[in-house]
Amino acid sequence: SQTIHQWPATLVQPVGSPLSLECTVEGTSNPNLYWYRQAAGRGLQLLFYSVGIGQISSEVPQNLSASRPQDRQFILSSKKLLLSDSGFYLCAWSVLPTFSGGVIYEQYFGPGTRLTVT
Amino acid sequence: AQTVTQSQPEMSVQEAETVTLSCTYDTSENNYYLFxxxxxxxxxxxxxxxxxxxxxxxxxxxxxxxxFQKAAKSFSLKISDSQLGDTAMYFCAFMKPTPKAAGNKLTFGGGTRVLVKP
Known part of the structure; x- marks a missing residue:
């Protein structure tokens, strides 16, 4: 079965410091991968998605960047964090269509990383 | 662009009772998925x-x-026999199927907080 991992689970960083959040997926190949941010008590905002190695699409202009160096690895980065970067970051994956001929459209989420910028 | 609206920010329900969460969406598409x-x-x-x-x-x-009421663009969720473990935020989401390269992005509503009381 497929699993998705994120680390770290919690991170406290000072303003101006760099950031690297990692997401890895097991048990699937060539997934679509997504990074979301969730502010406290709010909905999810899509930041980036990737349909393959080295292919990154940005949804909103911001201080963050994403990379996909391997098929099942997705990294969220920043060179200098801002206070407004604080939030809960979720990685998700989806695969479609399946080799059996079915289609899976839903996204499955990792456990998330809580980032506090001080 | 599609929008998803959840008009109830918070709802409470007694254990074993039923609660219904509302979700409406706006789209001109005919084929799509809701979650x-x-x-x-x-x-x-x-x-x-x-x-x-x-x-x-x-x-x-x-x-x-x-x-699911397609003409009304309504997609409500009913939780029957509510359990304490149902306490959570619930998000409605919309997706228009696209080729893999276009990302198959989800659009989320703002969420409804459900509290199940013993």
Missing amino acids: WYKQPPSRQMILVIRQEAYKQQNATENRFSVN
């Missing part, structure tokens, strides 16, 4: 139920069922 996700206090996003727009039959997953 309900649950986010408990752990903040892990969990897929609860999916509905394909081309299916007239409402989806059901154990105690969770939906009332």
